[in-house]
Amino acid sequence: METYKIQIIETVVVLVGYIATHFLTKIVINNTLKKTHLQRGRRKTIVKAMHLFSFITVAILLSAVWGLKQGEIAIFVGTILTALGIVFFAHWSLLSNVTSSLLLFFNHPIKIGDTIKILDRDFPFEGEVSDLTYFFIHLKTENEEIITIPNSILFQKSVLVIEKNRNLLSSE
Incomplete structure (x- = not known):
């Protein structure tokens, strides 16, 4: 052949x-x-x-x-x-977002399905965590809008967990 x-x-x-x-x-x-x-x-x-x-x-x-x-x-x-x-x-912020996603994955109490509020003086975000990706966290608001926030923001701002999702099993 x-x-x-x-x-x-x-x-x-x-x-x-x-x-x-x-x-x-x-x-x-x-x-x-x-x-x-x-x-x-x-x-x-x-x-x-x-x-x-x-x-x-x-x-x-x-x-x-x-x-x-x-x-x-x-x-x-x-x-x-x-x-x-x-x-x-x-674009060093990309690298910081990837690093932040690893820290979120292993150490942060925020999980998919939780309702959170990011405490920002000028523009607070509130919604249900619908997805955690390598670069962004996706929040679904009460109006069914999707807000995309860079992962590194979660380490720069205070985050209030309003409601933990009880439906998903947790390893904690």
Whole structure:
């Protein structure tokens, strides 16, 4: 068989494996974490992280299948890391929001479904936490509006938890 046909077959095998792994990890992680009584938002974040890890693994495997040399991969990775460094330096608040999301995930008492009020003198925010992402927290107001607030704001302002969501299981 010709080399490119073998590479195509290997690529298909890697992609089919990735798709199967994608769905299996989601099911296995969710079922495992439900037994530990972690909240849905935390399970969702762990699944996203595992999917990112598996995507990076597939990218590395595909680059090996198609014959990229280690030096070429190193140059590519170096270029990407340099660009990301410049972006984060230019917009350092993005990096602080990602760091804040990790702190919120592991240490903050605010969970999805809680009703909170961010105490700001000029413009206080109040609503139900509908989602916690890597960069933002989403609050749903009484008027069904969605307010998007950067995660770092929660560490700069005082937050009042008006009502804890009792429907979601907690690991606390």
